[in-house]
Amino acid sequence: MDDEFLDTSRLPIDRRSRIPGAGFFYPDTVDEELKEQQAKAAIEGSEAVVVTDSDADGLGCIALIREAYDAAIEPEPFLTTLEARLSEDDADEAEDDRPEFESRVALLAAGPHSLGETLERVAEYADSGIDLFVCDLCPDSYETVSEPLETLTSRCDRVSWYDHHQWTDEVFTAVSDAGVDLVVGDSEEECSTDVALRSLEYDFDEQFVELAAVTRDHDLWLNEDPRSQDLADYAFWSGPEEYAAIVGAYGVSLPTVVSEYIAHRRVEKEKLIDLAVERADFKSVGPWTVGITYGRCSQNEVADALRDQGADAAVIVKPAGSASLRGSDDFEKCHLVARQVNGGGHPKASGCKPGIYDDMLDYAHHWTTEGSAAKRVILAAFERVADESVTEA
Template identity: 65%
Template sequence: MDDDLIDSSELPLERRSVLPGTGFFYPDSLDEDRSEERAKAAIDGADAVVVTDSDADGLGCVALIRELYDAALDVEPFLDDIEARLADDDGGAVDSTMDDTDDADAEAADTPDSAVGLIAAGPHSLTESLEYVAAYAEPGLDVYVCDIAPDEYASIAEPLEAVLDLSDRVAWYDHHQWPEEAADGVRDAGVDLVVGDSDEECSTDVTLRSLDYEFQDRFTELAAVTRDHDLWINDDPRSKDLADYAFWTDAEEYAAVVGAYGASLPQPVTDYISHRRVRKNQLIEKAVDRAAYKSVGPWTVGVTYGRCSQNEVADELQAAGADAAVIVKPSGSASIRGGENFEQAHLVARQVNGGGHPKAAGCKPDIYDDMMDYAYHWTTKGETTKRVILQAFERVAEEMAADDESEGDDADADADDEADQ
């Protein structure tokens, strides 16, 4: 296939906004090979390894753990590379692959090794990442898992237990909603599991308080600003900078920069963010313009489609009156966002192959059997995916109504009992 057919960086904005990035078209087999090679390289010779989500929260955990082990990478080569990307005036070397991926881990060339290896993962690749650690780690390696929650213990039991057999320390720091069975299984296996309150802490907070180390003030500030974004507080404008930068750049670069500077990013980075935001804002506007609003149970749900920053789009839909927002992506996945009037995002996501927080969750409905399904997805701007997710909202609304009715019946019964007495 001609590379130009899957490179959307030069497409007009309207077409670019409805198609996935270049990375989507890489076969899983090739991506798995690359992931395994990167994991093997990260583990080789390391004193510790961190398996983590590659967003700002997960990578904030990496910065803390590398500080603990005195294993931070030199930041200057990364800053030089950022300035070179800006000089090229192309929006960044990874531009064509980063706008519609769930895992924003771009591959950096010639990244020096750290004594704390970084394996970028997500809920759907967690088992595989733990398998890599079990396969390539030397006995005595310390292992940390950060900012990821498994859907069930059985899916990770075998590789996790293999990791425990060879590691001196296995710790897991997170703040997501854990199924009780999964948390019990991880703890019973021997992992030091710390799960923070998802309404109060981000995973960087949890890692900061769990590590026996006196961190400098910039790391405390980094955790606070990361929390500001990750918990959708949005009081500190720097939190959006952290989130955007983590999404647009390589995981190693982000961890090195915030490890050196904390939340107060240096000028080359803020210039780079400003450069990328021009296109980002255009894509947000396209997605907001496409939105439709549906009444489901007690909620108004804003639904849209596009290659965009889902948090900002969700904010716009909620400002227009939506209790919940659904942003369907060209890749086939979707983000679900809630607020004061909707705290069941994780329940909806679990109905369609996903999970997350009460006010923010993600999913990818299992409805894509071949490329014709994806072609239909792109040309209809996610029609089937929208329908399936709205049906999940309906089921959750029905379950809540049934629960309320049952509670009402129980209260009536209790009242009758008291009257009889």
């Protein structure tokens, strides 16, 4: 395929918002080979390994853990690289020019669906006697992590798991019984960075206490501190190592070049949000109004706009096939809907990816119809949850 077809930056923003980024089109084998190489390089010889989600909450945990282990990465090379990109007006090209870094505490970014595979890599490459931390992740079932986790609990000096998602009793008991120090905070009160802050045996400076508080503001959708949106955006647009290095060194007082970078990226972000809001439809499902839309966008801001227009729940279907579900005080069942569509999460925020994509033609239909099939499947899941709520009542 011609590389120009993968360069969506040349497209008008409306067309760009309807198709996935370039990474979607790379074969999984290429992606997995690269992840394998990176994981091996990070893990081998490490004193501790952190497997975490790559959002601001998960990366806040790695910043705390590295501080506790005196293993933080120096931020200056990242700032120098970022300043050079801004001066050359190519700040969107964020992955090709990362500086080299090294830490005794390895960082492996993962998601719920890749958690088992990531733990397998730790089991393969880590030395015996290391400390392992899993942060801001909840497995869909124990079977997806059981084999590597049991191997690791037998070989590691310590296996700690810090999270705040909605765990089923079955999975919670199984992970705990495997020998894991599992701490799950109240998802209405704490983010995972909070859980790590109170669980690690270390006297953190006020900078890290503030980092946890501001991270919580975004992750629990409180939106009372404007700095929390800066953290969320920066975590999304930067690489995990860059974010962990910067907030580990500066906390929420981000350097000027980082603030300039965020402002640069927000110009396009706001346009993508507006397009997604314009595409939204509103459906009555049981007692709820569901706002549902499609596009590459920042889902939280789109969900806020749909709620302002009367939605009890918002669904944002992405070009890559996944979807984000956001609730409200009148709808706290996002996790129940998501579990029916190959996903999970919080009562007010969840994610899923319907299992409806069998070949590239299915994806082509997805892009040209603005996710019509995925929308039908997810709305049907809302209908089932509504029926179950009536039965329970």
